[in-house]
Amino acid sequence: AQKITQTQPGMFVQEKEAVTLDCTYDTSDPSYGLFWYKQPSSGEMIFLIYQGSYDQQNATEGRYSLNFQKARKSANLVISASQLGDSAMYFCAMREVYSGAGSYQLTFGKGTKLSVIP
């Protein structure tokens, strides 16, 4: 089974509107971290936001917020007031803390390509 599922291969959003990118995950590890990265056409992976499994509040970083629903195992990224520069691939990733070997590597979803329309 896939550990990270991003069901939206592509999304369009109007400039200045908000958009939600979906991410669901699968783990039996009680302690884990969830990350979102942005990859523009230049190729570099840019860290956006982090949510820990024990964090009581949803993470926020500027225009980015994470809608974390632990019982549903979802960690959706919300981008408010979209800008043209937000057009990129977005990857959800997970790091499981107590999985023994491999507890340090990130497992990535397939990504969502976001296009912001002027």
Next chain:
Amino acid sequence: GAGVSQSPSNKVTEKGKDVELRCDPISGHTALYWYRQSLGQGLEFLIYFQGNSAPDKSGLPSDRFSAERTGGSVSTLTIQRTQQEDSAVYLCASSLTGGLAGGRDTQYFGPGTRLTVL
């Protein structure tokens, strides 16, 4: 401060040749990771270095792949007898503590090396 750097940015080689890809992590980061990004497979973990410990090579796809990290800093990923299926973007990342700090240990990525095997 300076981010993760990788060289070369692009590498075109002929099938059967050996290639070396270089990664310079963020100063002070003890953990270093190599990932591969290809259209068919998405982002795959290859290898992890933590300080002076033996690396975790569990993600290396074959014995043609090897990596070393000298002096706990610069890393070189070597692919011997390259095959066309090795064509991908090779991404290097570093983090402050690796698996030692629990879930919140953000990996910061370099710009990648795009490898094309003809």
